[in-house]
Amino acid sequence: xxxxxxxxNTAKDALLTQQYAxxxxxxxxxxxxxxxxxxQTAVIQASTPIPFSGLIFGSGVGLDKIQREIDSxxxxxxxxxxxxxxxxxxKETYLNVIEGVFDENSGRSLSSQFDAFWNAWSDLSNNPSGxxxxxxxxxxGTQICQSFKDIRNDLDxxxxxxxxxLEAGAQKINQYTSQIATLNEQINHMEVNGNANDLLxxxxxxxxxxxxxxxxxxxxxxxGNLTVTTGRGYTLVSKTDAYDLSFHEDEVKWQSSSGQLVIxxxxxxxxxxxxxEVRDEIIPKYKNEFNELARTVVWEVxxxxxQGVGLEGMSGVTGTFAASDPAEELASADxxxxxxxxxxxxxxxxxxxxxxxGNAVDTDITITSNIKLNDPADTANSLVHMxxxxxxxxxxxxSDGKLEITAASGYTFxxxxxxxxxxxxxxxxxxxxxxxxxxxxxxxxxxxxxDLIAAGRIDTTGAFAPGDNTNALDMVALRETEVSLDRYTxxxxxxxxxxxxxxxxxxLVGSVGIKSQGIQREQKSSSIS
Numbered sequence: 046x047x048x049x050x051x052x053x054n055t056a057k058d059a060l061l062t063q064q065y066a067x068x069x070x071x072x073x074x075x076x077x078x079x080x081x082x083x084x085q086t087a088v089i090q091a092s093t094p095i096p097f098s099g100l101i102f103g104s105g106v107g108l109d110k111i112q113r114e115i116d117s118x119x120x121x122x123x124x125x126x127x128x129x130x131x132x133x134x135x136k137e138t139y140l141n142v143i144e145g146v147f148d149e150n151s152g153r154s155l156s157s158q159f160d161a162f163w164n165a166w167s168d169l170s171n172n173p174s175g176x177x178x179x180x181x182x183x184x185x186g187t188q189i190c191q192s193f194k195d196i197r198n199d200l201d202x203x204x205x206x207x208x209x210x211l212e213a214g215a216q217k218i219n220q221y222t223s224q225i226a227t228l229n230e231q232i233n234h235m236e237v238n239g240n241a242n243d244l245l246x247x248x249x250x251x252x253x254x255x256x257x258x259x260x261x262x263x264x265x266x267x268x269g270n271l272t273v274t275t276g277r278g279y280t281l282v283s284k285t286d287a288y289d290l291s292f293h294e295d296e297v298k299w300q301s302s303s304g305q306l307v308i309x310x311x312x313x314x315x316x317x318x319x320x321x322e323v324r325d326e327i328i329p330k331y332k333n334e335f336n337e338l339a340r341t342v343v344w345e346v347x348x349x350x351x352q353g354v355g356l357e358g359m360s361g362v363t364g365t366f367a368a369s370d371p372a373e374e375l376a377s378a379d380x381x382x383x384x385x386x387x388x389x390x391x392x393x394x395x396x397x398x399x400x401x402x403g404n405a406v407d408t409d410i411t412i413t414s415n416i417k418l419n420d421p422a423d424t425a426n427s428l429v430h431m432x433x434x435x436x437x438x439x440x441x442x443x444s445d446g447k448l449e450i451t452a453a454s455g456y457t458f459x460x461x462x463x464x465x466x467x468x469x470x471x472x473x474x475x476x477x478x479x480x481x482x483x484x485x486x487x488x489x490x491x492x493x494x495x496d497l498i499a500a501g502r503i504d505t506t507g508a509f510a511p512g513d514n515t516n517a518l519d520m521v522a523l524r525e526t527e528v529s530l531d532r533y534t535x536x537x538x539x540x541x542x543x544x545x546x547x548x549x550x551x552x553l554v555g556s557v558g559i560k561s562q563g564i565q566r567e568q569k570s571s572s573i574s
Contacts, residue, residue: 062087065108066108069086081246085112085113085242086114087112088108088110089107089108089109091104092107123253124252124253124263128256128314131256131258132316133319134316135319137565139319143200143203153196155193155550159189159546162185162189163520163521165185166182167517169498169500173512179495182498183492183498190479190486193482193483194482194483197332197481208324211324215317217258218258221251226282229284232269256314256315258317260314261273261275261315272284275299275308276314279306279311280301291305329537331553331556334532334549335482336481339479339482341528341530341549343478344469345523345526346523347472347475350498351463352502353500354460355498355499355500356511357457358403358459359457361452362449362450364472364473365479366382366470367381367382368380368381368424368443372424374424375423375424375467381446382470384466387466388467388470389464390465394463396436397459397507399456399459405507425446425448426443428448429443439451439453459509476498500516501513501514527543530543
């Protein structure tokens, strides 16, 4: 009878085992459209043999385990590619938008406005005393200033949008890590009495979702807990504990058991890695170069304009640039002047004073010895003293770091031969004010009195005429003149070089396009589809 019982038990176990196997197949079919589901396999093996009458009899078959069919190597590769692809996709998105900011086919094409600006100077050179030409020049200058501001504001707006994305990204990462830590606990409890395959699938899906936001490493310990770290080793999940990220004061911070640590520079993958690269490397390059262009436009135009004269002399002028410390050397960073490093020490400039008849008086006031920047004592204060002690009928003063020059009643004054560049650096008799793209604007004194636009120059005798176009022609020539302009790497390093102003802008626009195309290629190569 024992033999018949063994046969019946073996048959029963075989039927149950196959039923269990069919249940597994049914579960697979039911979840064919479930995202993240891993196919499961019923692992069947022979049951433990039974000794009887000195012999060993097989006891049939049994279900050993239900196994998930996954490849850990493939999963890791997929997770890494997901992280890389997400980073490239975000960079591509923002580069496309940045390309739109510099779109030369738009209504605010900076190249077209450069053309209009130089053409306005050319028209003025043909009719130096023309009121209409001067009005057009002011308008074209104002438009180019507004375009500088608009483009720079757009770039700044991207920074704000990226900061919001980074803040939201940190919160999303915390949701993933919290859920993974919770699943670690649930999986541990479930695997005491069975398998937690479906929960393991859910955990892997969360891990893959996490990798879309940040580069991660993951491994399972002997107890089945998934430990997750950032690509550089900062723990995000350990057993049932999750370590949050936060975004504060422009930095990504990791919350450890001992406090917060800034990890911004260590995040290189996922959406956050893409956002950080755009914010901290790509946009800063274009901002630096765009500001370099705006700054150079201001300096080069002002350098020429400050040496010219309008239709008449000036009764008073106030510099548009201030020395934060008027007691410091003008040609040093300590002075606080925006263009301190463009001042050439040891070079003179000339002040001409005219009586009410328009004739130059005291023509020996050329500043060739007394007012000459050539030693550390040459400060805004000492410059005021030198002008007051050397130039009759003119009074100089310093007010909040700005140089003020006022002619006595019945007199006017003008400048020439400023090889030092100090007048331009102080904003005396300049066309623009402002030192970067956000601040650039046409000098308000010229807006209020277009006769002050310096189309002409003073000759060696101190004479000038309303029909003189010498300075306007020099301004027109600036269009094709190569000037000093720095180029920047994506890491922030600057290399000096020369280019025309419009040529430099064309280079800037081209570099945006080249970077965008490169990222598009990388995005396609990182695709996981």
